Every structure is written in structure tokens, then in C-alpha cells.
Amino acid sequence: MAKAAPSKKQDSFFEDVWDVVRQIPxxxxxxxxxxxxxxxxxxxxxxxxxxxxAAHAASTIPAQRVVNRIGMLSGKAHFGGNxxxxxxxxxGVKVENDKVVDFEKIKWDPAIELxx
DNA sequence: CCCCTGACGGGCG
DNA sequence: TCGCCCGCCAGGG
Numbered sequence: 061m062a063k064a065a066p067s068k069k070q071d072s073f074f075e076d077v078w079d080v081v082r083q084i085p086x087x088x089x090x091x092x093x094x095x096x097x098x099x100x101x102x103x104x105x106x107x108x109x110x111x112x113x114a115a116h117a118a119s120t121i122p123a124q125r126v127v128n129r130i131g132m133l134s135g136k137a138h139f140g141g142n143x144x145x146x147x148x149x150x151x152g153v154k155v156e157n158d159k160v161v162d163f164e165k166i167k168w169d170p171a172i173e174l175x176x
Numbered sequence: 177c178c179c180c181t182g183a184c185g186g187g188c189g
Numbered sequence: 190t191c192g193c194c195c196g197c198c199a200g201g202g
Binding site: 072101104105106107110 | 196199200
């Protein structure tokens with residue numbers, strides 16, 4: 061329906077966040093802050109989490125690969141039960157006590173990986 | 177229009 | 190080293 065919008069204004073950085081999350085390789089994880097920093101909103105990691113909330117509704121977004129800075133499955137509750145952990149383990153990511161094992165080792169930083 | 181909450185992060189005590 | 194508080198941005202009541 062021809063919304064005739066002069067410019068979509070990128071639909072906010074939400075799509076940008078999803079695009080980054082979609083590029084996260086299997087077996088790798090990243091943090092909200094890393095994505096926020098890559099987008100330039102490093103001070104507002106919360107917004108990344110907010111985008112994830114919308115991403116969950118859209119599906120097709122491996123939001124389970126996005127955890128907080130300590131590698132804890134902070135958004136696990138939003139997946140329902142231990143769905144997030146199961147998805148991560150299926151990706152080859154070991155999770156223990158709601159936390160990613162060797163998080164620092166498998167951490168995927170978009171500011172570095174996508175900088176290439 | 178004002179107030180509160182939220183999947184975070186960093187600083188200070 | 191652990192714990193508490195403030196800051197950012199946007200949506201909902």
C-alpha cells in the first residue's frame with residue numbers, strides 16, 4: 061500500500077542489529093555491548109537487547125548467540141525454559157550454569173570480524 | 177504529557 | 190573482589 065514514505069529511515073538500527081546477529085557464525089557468540097559498540101551506540105547496550113526482543117518476534121534471528129558481557133544467558137527466560145541453551149549447545153557452544161563456557165575464547169566481535 | 181520498565185555496561189564505594 | 194547506582198534510548202500505560 062504505498063505508504064509514500066519519503067525515506068524509511070532504516071527502520072531504526074533494529075534491522076542493523078539483526079543483520080549483525082545473522083552474520084554470527086555457528087559455534088560463536090557475541091555480547092550486546094559488542095554489537096552496540098559496532099553500531100556506534102556502545103553506551104546503549106540496552107537498545108540491542110530491545111532489538112533482540114523484536115528479533116524474537118521476527119524469528120530467523122539467532123538471538124541465542126547474543127549474551128551479555130559475562131557470557132550469561134540473560135535472555136534465556138525470553139526463549140522459554142532452556143530453549144536458548146539447547147540452541148546454543150546445538151551450535152556446538154557448551155553452556156554451564158546458564159553461562160557460556162569459554163565465552164572469551166569463542167567470543168565473536170563484529171567490530172573486528174566485520175572490519176575485515 | 178509524565179513516569180516506569182527493560183534480553184546491558186561501566187564506574188564507584 | 191563483590192555490590193550498588195547511574196546512564197542511554199525507546200516503547201507502553
